Amino acid sequence: MQENALPVFEGPVCPVPLHHGEEIVIGHGSGGRMTHELIQQVFAPAFTSPEVASSNDSAAVGLPQSAGLRGKLSISTDSHIVSPLFFPGGDIGRLAVCGTVNDVSMSGATPLYLTAGFILEEGFPVSTLQRVVDSMQTAAQEAGIKVIAGDTKVVEKGKADGLFINTAGIGWIPEGREIGGQLACPGDIVLVSGPMGAHGIAVLAARGELGFETEIQSDVAPLNHLIQELLLAAPHTHVLRDPTRGGLATTLNEIAGQSQVGIWIDEKSIPVLPAVRAASEMLGFDPLYIANEGKLIVVVPQEEASAAMLAMRNNPYGGQTVQIGRIEPSPVGRVLLHTLVGGTRILDMLSGEMLPRIC
């Protein structure tokens, strides 16, 4: 499984094994440690292939030699189950398109085609479906991707929650382009494209679960143009990832595990909007574990870091790009945080479920 495959863990981290007779719990879909355990123990042993083992957001695959393909295909899939369907800054349709466009793009691919599978609950208003479909098409046009194949299924009332959308995306990776979570090198610089946590808090607010008013908007956006501009300026970029489910902390842990490096992050440099920080503190959440849907993590060689940052800041979705840390040889597979108060602590992966059904 690409979307949330199992990075290598080292050190004292001991995943709790799944037991026979165990049931699926919400945490298995969090994108954090429980999801990784489910993948390691159920999916990975069945679907063994080098592409699955690579643990990136998308699979990079070739075609038979007689097809003449130069480069590779980038393929990814995602199911979208957000509640509510509409939230400040976006909706399930925009989320479904952007999520898969972004996953395909994280390999450096140009996303080209999208499939869309709709699971509808009996009684769902056709006019609401129309709004969602129109929003998908608007997002697809912004990204420059075509929706080329689809499927519609209807289940009896009470057997689904209004609307679920699955998208799969296909893109093309030009020959010679090598980008992946396993390629971070000591000395590389870590950038993020803007403030963390807005999507998760916006969805919670839309549910009325905050208990107070907020104007936070989801950041849901297609990042493919931002990435193309970045790669022109910094062609030796090593890693691209979008910190969705599990947030920045989980994604950095995945990179540290895949690349077998230590990632040292400076807490005070991590951008978080004041309203997101305030909401997180009231709810007892850490913004570093909250999902984003339009943010980019970049790991780039130091000599290209300035060019990368400049290029990203010139794109509307990267205007607030900052450096948040650096890759070190150790501790292997770990993320270390220089805290605001001057200490250093291990920043671990999300272990259960913090924010259900937000992506």
Add this chain to the structure above:
Amino acid sequence: MQENALPVFEGPVCPVPLHHGEEIVIGHGSGGRMTHELIQQVFAPAFTSPEVASSNDSAAVGLPQSAGLRGKLSISTDSHIVSPLFFPGGDIGRLAVCGTVNDVSMSGATPLYLTAGFILEEGFPVSTLQRVVDSMQTAAQEAGIKVIAGDTKVVEKGKADGLFINTAGIGWIPEGREIGGQLACPGDIVLVSGPMGAHGIAVLAARGELGFETEIQSDVAPLNHLIQELLLAAPHTHVLRDPTRGGLATTLNEIAGQSQVGIWIDEKSIPVLPAVRAASEMLGFDPLYIANEGKLIVVVPQEEASAAMLAMRNNPYGGQTVQIGRIEPSPVGRVLLHTLVGGTRILDMLSGEMLPRIC
């Protein structure tokens, strides 16, 4: 939308328009006329592209010229919501793999890669998920396709029905291969690979809805090897389709509409297992509208029809291939049935929902 896109209707068929304020009903997912109306009125206007307009089981698309691709990609998606998850002859996992392998293959493509998105209901047994995943891998191995990317989401108890699986498939269509629902020509022969309706009846039996015992097994199977052998023997094959939701009658109507031809079918030549016929009669169903998951409709020029039939009969999934009819210039967009009693009647598209949630 490819899977169930809108063929052209002519003559007295008047689709009922969707009204503002209308709600989704089970019939919108049947694969019959209501599904086509939903696609025509909601999806098609948004997702306009030549690939979507082609109304085939899969989209045939190219890559940027610099990718060097010879031929095309075949891309398809399908969501699987069958209840119960296990039934005689198969399960949701085998169905999910075979359904998409078959859709990709209907363009004459070699299916290569599969994505899998799992939506799990809280409380679903991990051991059952393991059985389904193992069944998927067995089917993928039989088809020779790799599962390369996946996604797992969990919804609260009561917000889904155990397990839904979405699959998307990618295949390669060699240069020069032209197969599609719009290519049937007057004079062509129509073949089917075996008896109709077993899958739908097997699922109903597994639900205990028949009220009597039956040994009918689902026909769910990957058809890609059968198709490759057929195309070696009959390289000028015009149309390949698998009669899934909506059954043989709906699929033939789609072909008649896309190709703007008449399809004349001989009822007595349509193979139906005695047990399927008996169950259908007791339930008031017509086997020609019941879903199949391992059957192939072939439209082939008369001069290659014998070679096609011979090749198909040599494959385990085509052992009972027969000729059921012929393409005529008229009536355009219609399927005519020479009935058992010697008359002729229009065989229409499925208009509502007959068998919910069987594929």
